[in-house]
Amino acid sequence: MPRILAFTLSAMALFSTSVRADLVVLQYHHVSDSTPPATSTSVSLFEAQLEMIDDLGLEVVPLLSGTRTALQESNEANAIALTFDDAYDSVYTTAAPILASRSYPYTVFVNTNAVGRPGYMTWDQLEELAGREGVTLANHSTDHGHLPRKPGESSRQWQKRVQESLDGAQQELRQRLDINTPMFAYPYGEFDAALEAHLSDRGWYGYSQHSGAIGIHSAPTRLPRFPMADAYGQLDSLENKLLSRAFPVEAEDLPDGVITRNPPILEFALDDPLTVSGLNCFASGMGRIAVNATDDGRARVQAPEAFDSRRFRYNCTHPADDGRFYWLSQPWLDLSQPED
Numbered sequence: 001m002p003r004i005l006a007f008t009l010s011a012m013a014l015f016s017t018s019v020r021a022d023l024v025v026l027q028y029h030h031v032s033d034s035t036p037p038a039t040s041t042s043v044s045l046f047e048a049q050l051e052m053i054d055d056l057g058l059e060v061v062p063l064l065s066g067t068r069t070a071l072q073e074s075n076e077a078n079a080i081a082l083t084f085d086d087a088y089d090s091v092y093t094t095a096a097p098i099l100a101s102r103s104y105p106y107t108v109f110v111n112t113n114a115v116g117r118p119g120y121m122t123w124d125q126l127e128e129l130a131g132r133e134g135v136t137l138a139n140h141s142t143d144h145g146h147l148p149r150k151p152g153e154s155s156r157q158w159q160k161r162v163q164e165s166l167d168g169a170q171q172e173l174r175q176r177l178d179i180n181t182p183m184f185a186y187p188y189g190e191f192d193a194a195l196e197a198h199l200s201d202r203g204w205y206g207y208s209q210h211s212g213a214i215g216i217h218s219a220p221t222r223l224p225r226f227p228m229a230d231a232y233g234q235l236d237s238l239e240n241k242l243l244s245r246a247f248p249v250e251a252e253d254l255p256d257g258v259i260t261r262n263p264p265i266l267e268f269a270l271d272d273p274l275t276v277s278g279l280n281c282f283a284s285g286m287g288r289i290a291v292n293a294t295d296d297g298r299a300r301v302q303a304p305e306a307f308d309s310r311r312f313r314y315n316c317t318h319p320a321d322d323g324r325f326y327w328l329s330q331p332w333l334d335l336s337q338p339e340d
């Protein structure tokens with residue numbers, strides 16, 4: 001199946017550049033063999049991942065235009081966007097030349113207070129990158145803080161903190177580099193509904209760290225990305241991710257990720273031809289978990305035991321009729337757990 005699919009997609013890419021819609025966004029931090037494993041993609045794996053994208057005939061598109069298209073159109077073939085969080089220096093020294101050799105566009109999310117610190121790019125390097133064809137810089141906050149409202153934090157304190165972090169970074173990018181991109185990557189992938197409202201007010205897209213493809217049902221302030229560090233980006237699972245389809249569930253039907261009970265319950269409606277029995281769901285650190293149907297036919301997912309981490313996910317897939325998978329990821333956030 002993969003070989004036939006690859007041929008089909010290659011043919012589609014050859015004969016039509018407009019036949020694409022779902023957007024698969026890959027999230028990187030370091031591309032290096034010597035940085036912390038949890039946030040690093042080895043150079044050889046990075047090159048192999050790009051090779052697979054090419055082999056599958058998938059087009060790599062700029063994140064902003066790709067997101068806009070994916071939110072508006074539903075089609076068969078996927079496009080891919082590449083993103084790098086934190087503006088680490090290995091993106092400049094290692095990833096950028098590899099990407100340039102393929103003419104692949106990409107986006108770097110910059111947490112502005114860290115620029116120029118050891119291990120991070122300098123403002124001069126960012127300016128130079130921003131001047132290259134296909135490179136976009138965007139906002140990753142000033143201080144890389146945990147931005148959802150903390151327990152005990154007053155509304156006023158929280159509003160002030162979020163405004164300073166969101167608008168401070170946007171202002172710094174604008175003043176130093178004349179950049180004003182309407183995109184934001186949540187530090188640690190953490191968000192809540194009130195933070196999403198801040199992004200909506202500004203007309204920004206919000207990107208997180210739960211997996212799945214972006215499609216017409218996605219919420220603009222809750223956009224998924226597939227983490228590509230070594231632990232997640234291995235080639236044996238990459239093809240299914242690159243070819244994954246946006247899960248056809250309305251974003252409004254999915255809960256705010258801040259948990260009010262542990263383990264949390266995820267419930268959502270399935271439209272034909274998707275069925276509850278066709279779902280495969282997994283919980284972080286627990287493997288496969290049961291899916292049940294409610295009395296009114298909705299899917300109901302709950303892990304068998306409580307989680308003891310700050311962030312975790314339920315991931316569900318459902319086969320599509322073309323050998324690909326619809327992919328849904330629900331991120332959860334337990335604010336009672338310590339920040340990292």
Ligand SMILES: [Zn+2]
Pocket residue numbers: 085086140144187188
């Ligand atoms: Zn980050």
